[in-house]
Structures are given as structure tokens and as C-alpha cells.
Amino acid sequence: MAVITLTTDFGLIDGYVGIMKGVIQGICPGAVVIDITHDIPPQDILSAAFLLHVSYPYFPKDTVHVAVVDxxxxxxxxxxxxxxxxxxxxxPDNGLLSFIIEDEKVEEVVNLNNPRYRLPKVSATFHGRDIFAPAGAYLAKGVPLKELGQPIDVEDLITFPIPKAHREADEITAQILHVDRFGNLTVNLPMERVREKGEELVMIRLPDEAHPLRLHPQSLKIHIGGYEISGVRRTYAEGNLGEPMTLIGSAGYLEVAIPGDSAAKRMKMKVGDEIKVRIDRGC
Amino acid sequence: MAVITLTTDFGLIDGYVGIMKGVIQGICPGAVVIDITHDIPPQDILSAAFLLHVSYPYFPKDTVHVAVVDxxxxxxxxxxxxxxxxxxxxxPDNGLLSFIIEDEKVEEVVNLNNPRYRLPKVSATFHGRDIFAPAGAYLAKGVPLKELGQPIDVEDLITFPIPKAHREADEITAQILHVDRFGNLTVNLPMERVREKGEELVMIRLPDEAHPLRLHPQSLKIHIGGYEISGVRRTYAEGNLGEPMTLIGSAGYLEVAIPGDSAAKRMKMKVGDEIKVRIDRGC
Amino acid sequence: MAVITLTTDFGLIDGYVGIMKGVIQGICPGAVVIDITHDIPPQDILSAAFLLHVSYPYFPKDTVHVAVVDxxxxxxxxxxxxxxxxxxxxxPDNGLLSFIIEDEKVEEVVNLNNPRYRLPKVSATFHGRDIFAPAGAYLAKGVPLKELGQPIDVEDLITFPIPKAHREADEITAQILHVDRFGNLTVNLPMERVREKGEELVMIRLPDEAHPLRLHPQSLKIHIGGYEISGVRRTYAEGNLGEPMTLIGSAGYLEVAIPGDSAAKRMKMKVGDEIKVRIDRGC
Known part of the structure; x- marks a missing residue:
């Protein structure tokens, strides 16, 4: 059974998402359509790109991900x-697939300009209905990608730069990738908890280093917006109400949170802002 | 695969919609159920009627549309x-199908009073669960409409008057049909963009005129709430932040918008209010 | 076709629910997944427990209900x-199934600790994705419950006490079970409307009485937060704007409402608070 996901900034109030699903069922009856979210902040392409990046790995092979922030x-x-x-x-070719192009080996790209795989009338204001939903549905139905339009080079797609964390000696400079609805901050430091010789360590994969760092969670001092946070916790339950803490978020990135409060607001941090992580080897 | 849509003012917080879907799956296992919206303003029958009117054409033939604002x-x-x-x-027979009755040739209507196609116990407060969801599910399953209750004449259904635009010489009087969540105003002027002899024109279909008007988009002057807006744009992107503009909305009606602001609030316009469109032939 | 329901406090903004559905489709392709709600107030286990209790009876046999407020x-x-x-x-074993354990004869319980039926990597922060969605999907697929982990006694599950209404002579003491998004109050008095000898009566089932009470709706005087409300109405439409009223809610419990206002706020009542219902036999 074909799976199609939808990620948009259309909201659920005005019926736009329902209409897209109607179009999909007309083309690919019985398709399983899953909402990732329709509450992307209006026109926030970066936020949609990030959400797609952390969500798509959990879907079955050959899922068709349709994202419209346009x-x-x-x-x-x-x-x-x-x-x-x-x-x-x-x-749309506006940077929304920037993370995907980094994450995956892209095998084929097309410009969706074959009118046969659009609705007969294409409006100037709702391509989610007229172009993107039909394209997704035809792909889910098994129409080969190349039928949908002319091939283009992946290098020709519009992308925005994705900031990368880097390390100099014992100081890592990283950036805020995403702010969630609670004001929790996702940092571009991929982390994983590992157990080695009976010890719980955090493993940090820096993009320009061949070998991951393996560090004691307590050895990390996070400097952000004038605050210093010591160590990386396992769970929210280990934090204290109103006190800044860090943990490894569910997407496998360092996350900064303040239980019961918005870290983004209190620390005045937004997407793109820089933070420092110092490694305290004496620890 | 049967498709059922749901349009209600139940919201998604209290579980009512989930319960309706449970009832549907019990009667018609595997039915594809699509939410048009559950965020109709409480008891706003007109708003639900309009949303159904602009949404249903995009669903497959024989879709069962269940709407409960009651x-x-x-x-x-x-x-x-x-x-x-x-x-x-x-x-419910309360005007919710007013647009549909105008849009479509109605072939058969019944009063849903056959207890066999309701839940065994019918509450006094949740007919969405007890009557409407079961009716929709039995229809999706293929039970003939006439089994569900006694026939009634379409003329006996309750409807509300749908305001119609009309023209006198070069002045069209029209009305606000709908206000969306951004405060954009949908006007009861069906419009389409056409290309004739290399020129982009707008085609306006007035309900009491046999032939559509074909006009240059710049020839239209829209007078609304003390504002005059000149011309009809193609896309939101052609507008300027904070400046009133018009375009053809995705449902094929004239739409009045203020990018970054609520046209409804700024212009103090609501559903039913009148606007004038003057045709400037000198243009 | 297997049906799975989801009840969480994850909201629909951040994509968590979409990810859970992706995991489910990967394990049990084509499963019908129904949202009960994702807008449980954050960490409000009692509210989720109540919603599950009133919703699950309307789903097909062998539906798998996955609830994550954790x-x-x-x-x-x-x-x-x-x-x-x-x-x-x-x-999670945190009281979320308290009502279910009272409602149903539990036949088997397991601790979900078999790693084979979890995602390969289990995070410390998102068990909805890593443990609960997979467990639900494997059950929907037909994997026997006992495969998912070690058996535990139902008595060992964590539950919270569910307050019970009781009667002394003509006075019933009852408690608020739930407050909905409109501020309507659900009271732990199971009620049903019955028609006997041409009269409409309300039938009240008290948990520690063998025989239900059968009373004239007008004979009940509800005392709550300093207000006295006389009689139990059939529908909201019988109430007056701004005036406290009671009716039998769609879940079959006494409900206290103020049309156009929040009964919870106006009466300063919250979950667990006590109310009195006096039976006026002279009536």
C-alpha cells in the first residue's frame, strides 16, 4: 500500500489539506496519507525542511513525501x-529539500511540468492541490518519475546553506537548527548515547571529523545566551522546573530546554544563532 | 475503496471526531475517511456550507460527505x-446543504429516520456519532439511500438564500461569501483567468447573464469598505505587505486580501457585506 | 483491516504524531490509524485516561488503542x-489505563520489554515512536501479546483511584471527572434517559447499588459551586445563554454546562471537586 506524507503551512482550518487528500484519492485510490504537520509557521521553509529531515527516516521505503511551503x-x-x-x-524548488539533498544520494530529479500529471486547470494560488498532490499521487501509483517532467540536475536545485558545527581543540561552535513549539532548541550537534565498558558516554559526530568523539556526559559545558549548562541529561524528568538543561533530543541532536518555560524566549535564541560547547577533559 | 469526508465544528481536542471514525470503521471497515475541517467556527452553518461547496468537487465520484454543524x-x-x-x-436539515442544492442536480433525498441505520442508542447531544457517522458509513458500504429513511422532496429541505452578484451597466454589486482564517475575503464573483489572442483576460460568470464577461484584469476597480483596489493580480507574491489587493482565489472566486494583515478586520467587512466592482472600459 | 487509535499530548505541530504513523505503516502496512486526540493537556494522565474510557467502546472489536501521555x-x-x-x-504504566481496568475484564498484561518488538534504537525521550507505536503495530498485525514481553499481573499496574458517586437517603455525593475545552463539567453519575409508561425518566446507576434509580428529570436539584440547578435537560438547545444547566452528556454521564460560558471557570470547579445532587420526591 502506497504511503504519502504531507507537510505544509496550510493549517487545518480552511479545508486545503482535505482537498489535497481528495485529489490524491481520486488518482491513487486507497493510498495511505499521513500528515507530518500542517502547522509549519507561514512561509517558514527552513522549519519545514528540518521537520522533513527528522521525520522521513521513520517511513517505509518508497514513501512519497509531499511538502508545500510555497x-x-x-x-x-x-x-x-x-x-x-x-x-x-x-x-517547490525553494530550498525545502536542502536537508534531504545532504542526507540522501539523489538518483533523479524532474521539473514537474508535464501537464498530464497535474490537474486540468492549474490555479495561480494553490499548487498544493493542482500540482503537488497530483504528482505525489501519481508517484505513489507507480508512474515513473521521469514521466512527470523534464530531468534537471540536482546541482540546479535551490538550497540554503545548512550551518555545520566545528571544533577547535576543546571548543565546539554550533548553531540552532530548529525551535519547537515549547521553545526547545535543537542544535546541529548529532549525538548518541553509548555504553562502553560499563560507562554511559555521549558520542558526538562532527561533520568534518572522521572519528566520533566519545565523552563523559558531564564533561560538556554548554554556553548559550549568557547561560552555562553543565552536562547532558538523559531525560526531561532529570531536569528541574525553570532551570536550563540539555539532553539528546529524539531526532539525535543536542537539545536545550527549560522545563516549564521557553528556552528560546528566556535565552533570546533563534534559528541560526551560535552556541559554544566546551569539553572539560579534567572532568 | 469508499471515501468519506467529515466537516464539523467539533474541534480535535475532545475526541468526538475520533469516535465518529471508530463508528465508521465498525460499519464500513477500511473506508478512507478524510477530514475537510473540524474547525468550523462553533455553529457557523454558513461557513461549513461554503467550505463543503468549494471542497467536494475535488473528491472522487460517489464520495460520501458528512457535515455536522448542528x-x-x-x-x-x-x-x-x-x-x-x-x-x-x-x-442536519438546517441549511448546511444550501450550496450543494444549487451546485448539483439532486436525485434523491431521505429523512434519516430508519433506526436500523443508526446506533442502537441515540443520544440527544451527539448525532454526529449516533446518526450521521453511521449513515455515511452505510452509504459508503453501498446500502441504497432509500433504505436509510423516508423520501422527502428537495424543495422541503431548509436552505438559506445565497446572495448573487448582479450587474447594472458597468457596475457589479457583489457580496462577501466567506472570510478565511487570515481575514481574506471571498466574494461571490466566479472568475477565471483565460488567455485570448496572447492577452491575459479575466472571465467573469454572472449568475443571471448567459455570456461571461471577458475583461482586462486592469479594467476592474474594486470598491470595498472605503478602499479602491485597482486590477486583479495573479498571485499573492504580486501584492505588497500591508496593501489591499485582489486576486482570483483557489476556489475560483474574486478574493480580497491584505498581505500580512486581515482584510476583514482592516476593512471591517463580514459575510454578507456588499462590495462594488466597476468596469473601466477606457482602460 | 486492523484499526489502531492514538491518544497523546504531543500536539500536531512538531511532527511527532506523523512519525509514529510512519513507524506503524512500516510494521503493519495499510493499518487504519485513527487519532482520538493529540491535544491532551501536557502530562495530564487523568484526562487521557478519561477520554480513552469514553471513546474505546465505539471502535471495532480488537482495535489497538495506543495512548502516550508520559x-x-x-x-x-x-x-x-x-x-x-x-x-x-x-x-506507559502510569495510571493511564485506570478506567479501562475498571471497565473491562483484563485477560493478559505484558511488560513491553522484548527488544524485538521495539525500534532497533530506543531513545530516552520519545517512546511513542520507539516502543508504543511499534507495539501497537505488531499487535494490529496479529503478533500475540505474550510475544511482546514478560507477563505481569493486572494488580501490579499503577492505577489512580477513580472517585465514585454514592447516595445517602435522598442526597447523592458525586465528583467532577473531566472538564472539556468549553469548560463543561462531566460528573461521575452514569445516567440514561428512558421512557416508561409514557413518561420520560432519567435512570441513574450508582456503582454500589444493585438497582438503578428511576426519577423524574425535574426531581433532581444539582448543587455545585454555590449554584443550584433544577432538573436535567435533554439538549443544549433547551438551555439559556449564560445560565447554568445540566444534561446527560454524550458519554452517558451527568454534565454541567453554561451555554456561551465556561462552567469550570464561572463555578470555579476542577477535576475531583465534589457536587451534591438532591432528589426532591415531592416533585
Whole structure:
């Protein structure tokens, strides 16, 4: 059974999402359609790109991910679809697939300009209904990607730069990747908890280093917005109400939180802002 | 695979929608159930009627549309279902199907009073669960409409008057049909963009005129709430932040918007209010 | 077709629910997944427990109900699943199944500790994805409950006490079980409307009395937060704007409401608070 996901900033109030699903069922009857979210902040392409990046790995092979955050709808911006060995992605060509292009080996990209795989009338304001939902549904139905339009080079897709953490000696400079609805901050430091020789360690994979760091969770001092947070906790339950803490978020990144409060507001941090992580070897 | 849509003012917080879907799966296992919206403003029948009107054309043939905005639940108001050549509609008899009755040739209407196709116990407060969801599910399962209750004449259904735009010489008087969550105003002027002899024109279909008007988009001057807006744009992207603009909305109606602001609030316009569109032939 | 329900406090903004559904489709392709709600107030286990209690009876036999409100995620609290003759329930062992254990004869309970039926990596912060969604999906797929982990006694599950109404002579003492999003109050008095000898009566089932009371709706005087409300109405439509009223809610409990206002706020009542119902035999 084909699976299609939807990620948009359309909200659930005005019926736009329901209409997209109607179009999908008309083309690919019985498709399983799953909402990732429709509450992306209006026109926040980066936020949608990040959410897609952390969500798609949990879907079955060959799922078709349709993402529509589309400030340029009706302009010259292209509608595109791409195929990797794991999944299909359908979106406006506006940077929404930036993370995916880094995550995956892209095998094929097309410009969704074959009118046969759009609705007969294409409006200037709702390509989610007229172009993206049909494209997703035809892919889910098994139409080969190349039928949907002309091939384009993956290098020609619009992407935004994804900030990378880097280390100099014992200081790591990292950036805020995402702020969730509770004001928790996701940092671009991929982390994992591992157990070695009876000890719980955190393993940090820095993008430009061949070998992951293995460190005691207490050895990390996080400097952010004037605060210093010592150590990386396992769970929210280990934190204290109102006190800044860090843990490894469910997407496998360092996360900064203040239980019962918004870290983003209290620390005045937003996407792109820098933080420092110092490694205290004496610890 | 049968498709059922749901349109209600129940919200998603209290579990009512989930319960309706449970009832549906019990009667018609595997039915594809699609939410149009559950965020109709409480008891706003007109808003639900409009949303159904703009949404149902995008669903597969024979979709069963169940709509429940039901201030009269538990009173003498009837529960009804009707069939057109395209779809089924199930709703309280309170005007919710007013647009549908205008849009479609209604082939059959019944009063949903056959207890066999309701839940065994019918509460006085939740007919969405006890009457409407079961009716929708039995129709999706293929039970003939006439089994669900006694036939009634379509003329006997309760409807509210739908305001119609009309033209005198070069002035069109029209009305606000709907206000969306951004405060954008949908006007009862069906419009389409057409290309003729290399020119982009807007085609306006007035309900009491045999032939559509074909006009240059710049020839239209929209007078609304003390504002004059010149011309009809193609996309939101052509507007300027904070400046009133018009375009053809995704449902094929004239739409008045203020990028970054609520046109409804700024212009103090609400559903039913009048606007004027002047045609400037000199243009 | 297997049906799985989801009840969480995850909200729909951050994509967590979509990820759970992706995991489910990967394990049990084509499963019908129904949201009961994802808007449980954060960490409000009691509210989730109540909603599950009033919702599950409307789902098909053998539906798998997955509920995740989990303040103790990542701590020593157990993840459990149980089977009754009607359905499966999957949840953290924190009281979330308290009502279910009272409602149903529990046939089997397991601790969800078999790693084979979890995701390969289990995070410390998102067991909805890593443990509960997989468990629900495997059960929906037909894996026997006992495969999912070690058996435990139902008596060993954590439950919270569910307050019970009781009667002394003509005075019933009852408690608020739930407050809905409109501020309507659900009281732990199971009621039903019956018609006997041409008269409409309310039938009240008190948990420690063998025979239900049969009373004229007007004979009940409800004393709550300093207000006295006379009689039990059939529908909201019988109430007056701003005036306290009672009726039998859709879940079959006495409900206290103020049309157009929040009874919870106006009467300063919350879950657990006591109310009195006096039976006026002279009536």
C-alpha cells in the first residue's frame, strides 16, 4: 500500500489539506496519507525542511513525501520531484529539500511540468492541490518519475546553506537548527548515547571529523545566551522546573530546554544563532 | 475503496471526531475517511456550507460527505442525506446543504429516520456519532439511500438564500461569501483567468447573464469598505505587505486580501457585506 | 483491516504524531490509524485516561488503542500492553489505563520489554515512536501479546483511584471527572434517559447499588459551586445563554454546562471537586 506524507503551512482550518487528500484519492485510490504537520509557521521553509529531515527516516521505503511551503506560488519558481534509494520527495524548488539533498544520494530529479500529471486547470494560488498532490499521487501509483517532467540536475536545485558545527581543540561552535513549539532548541550537534565498558558516554559526530568523539556526559559545558549548562541529561524528568538543561533530543541532536518555560524566549535564541560547547577533559 | 469526508465544528481536542471514525470503521471497515475541517467556527452553518461547496468537487465520484454543524441537535430538526450524480451528502436539515442544492442536480433525498441505520442508542447531544457517522458509513458500504429513511422532496429541505452578484451597466454589486482564517475575503464573483489572442483576460460568470464577461484584469476597480483596489493580480507574491489587493482565489472566486494583515478586520467587512466592482472600459 | 487509535499530548505541530504513523505503516502496512486526540493537556494522565474510557467502546472489536501521555519517559516506569475480550491497550504504566481496568475484564498484561518488538534504537525521550507505536503495530498485525514481553499481573499496574458517586437517603455525593475545552463539567453519575409508561425518566446507576434509580428529570436539584440547578435537560438547545444547566452528556454521564460560558471557570470547579445532587420526591 502506497504511503504519502504531507507537510505544509496550510493549517487545518480552511479545508486545503482535505482537498489535497481528495485529489490524491481520486488518482491513487486507497493510498495511505499521513500528515507530518500542517502547522509549519507561514512561509517558514527552513522549519519545514528540518521537520522533513527528522521525520522521513521513520517511513517505509518508497514513501512519497509531499511538502508545500510555497511563498512563490504562481511565480516562475519550479515545482520539482526527486527520487533517492529510500523515498520520493515532491516540493517547490525553494530550498525545502536542502536537508534531504545532504542526507540522501539523489538518483533523479524532474521539473514537474508535464501537464498530464497535474490537474486540468492549474490555479495561480494553490499548487498544493493542482500540482503537488497530483504528482505525489501519481508517484505513489507507480508512474515513473521521469514521466512527470523534464530531468534537471540536482546541482540546479535551490538550497540554503545548512550551518555545520566545528571544533577547535576543546571548543565546539554550533548553531540552532530548529525551535519547537515549547521553545526547545535543537542544535546541529548529532549525538548518541553509548555504553562502553560499563560507562554511559555521549558520542558526538562532527561533520568534518572522521572519528566520533566519545565523552563523559558531564564533561560538556554548554554556553548559550549568557547561560552555562553543565552536562547532558538523559531525560526531561532529570531536569528541574525553570532551570536550563540539555539532553539528546529524539531526532539525535543536542537539545536545550527549560522545563516549564521557553528556552528560546528566556535565552533570546533563534534559528541560526551560535552556541559554544566546551569539553572539560579534567572532568 | 469508499471515501468519506467529515466537516464539523467539533474541534480535535475532545475526541468526538475520533469516535465518529471508530463508528465508521465498525460499519464500513477500511473506508478512507478524510477530514475537510473540524474547525468550523462553533455553529457557523454558513461557513461549513461554503467550505463543503468549494471542497467536494475535488473528491472522487460517489464520495460520501458528512457535515455536522448542528445547533439544533436533539430538537425536531431532521437529519437528512441526499444523492447527486457525483456524490452523497449527509447533514442536519438546517441549511448546511444550501450550496450543494444549487451546485448539483439532486436525485434523491431521505429523512434519516430508519433506526436500523443508526446506533442502537441515540443520544440527544451527539448525532454526529449516533446518526450521521453511521449513515455515511452505510452509504459508503453501498446500502441504497432509500433504505436509510423516508423520501422527502428537495424543495422541503431548509436552505438559506445565497446572495448573487448582479450587474447594472458597468457596475457589479457583489457580496462577501466567506472570510478565511487570515481575514481574506471571498466574494461571490466566479472568475477565471483565460488567455485570448496572447492577452491575459479575466472571465467573469454572472449568475443571471448567459455570456461571461471577458475583461482586462486592469479594467476592474474594486470598491470595498472605503478602499479602491485597482486590477486583479495573479498571485499573492504580486501584492505588497500591508496593501489591499485582489486576486482570483483557489476556489475560483474574486478574493480580497491584505498581505500580512486581515482584510476583514482592516476593512471591517463580514459575510454578507456588499462590495462594488466597476468596469473601466477606457482602460 | 486492523484499526489502531492514538491518544497523546504531543500536539500536531512538531511532527511527532506523523512519525509514529510512519513507524506503524512500516510494521503493519495499510493499518487504519485513527487519532482520538493529540491535544491532551501536557502530562495530564487523568484526562487521557478519561477520554480513552469514553471513546474505546465505539471502535471495532480488537482495535489497538495506543495512548502516550508520559511524563516519566526514559525513567524506570514500565511500558505495558493489555488485552481484554474487546480490544488491546498500549500505554506507559502510569495510571493511564485506570478506567479501562475498571471497565473491562483484563485477560493478559505484558511488560513491553522484548527488544524485538521495539525500534532497533530506543531513545530516552520519545517512546511513542520507539516502543508504543511499534507495539501497537505488531499487535494490529496479529503478533500475540505474550510475544511482546514478560507477563505481569493486572494488580501490579499503577492505577489512580477513580472517585465514585454514592447516595445517602435522598442526597447523592458525586465528583467532577473531566472538564472539556468549553469548560463543561462531566460528573461521575452514569445516567440514561428512558421512557416508561409514557413518561420520560432519567435512570441513574450508582456503582454500589444493585438497582438503578428511576426519577423524574425535574426531581433532581444539582448543587455545585454555590449554584443550584433544577432538573436535567435533554439538549443544549433547551438551555439559556449564560445560565447554568445540566444534561446527560454524550458519554452517558451527568454534565454541567453554561451555554456561551465556561462552567469550570464561572463555578470555579476542577477535576475531583465534589457536587451534591438532591432528589426532591415531592416533585
Amino acid at each position: 511563498p512563490g506560488v504562481g511565480t516562475e519558481r519550479r515545482a520539482v520531484a526527486l527520487r533517492t534509494s529510500n523515498a520520493f520527495f515532491v516540493a | 445547533p439544533g441537535v436533539g430538537t425536531e430538526r431532521r437529519a437528512v442525506a441526499l444523492r447527486t450524480s457525483n456524490a452523497f451528502f449527509v447533514a | 511524563p516519566g519517559v526514559g525513567t524506570e516506569r514500565r511500558a505495558v500492553a493489555l488485552r481484554t475480550s474487546n480490544a488491546f491497550f498500549v500505554a
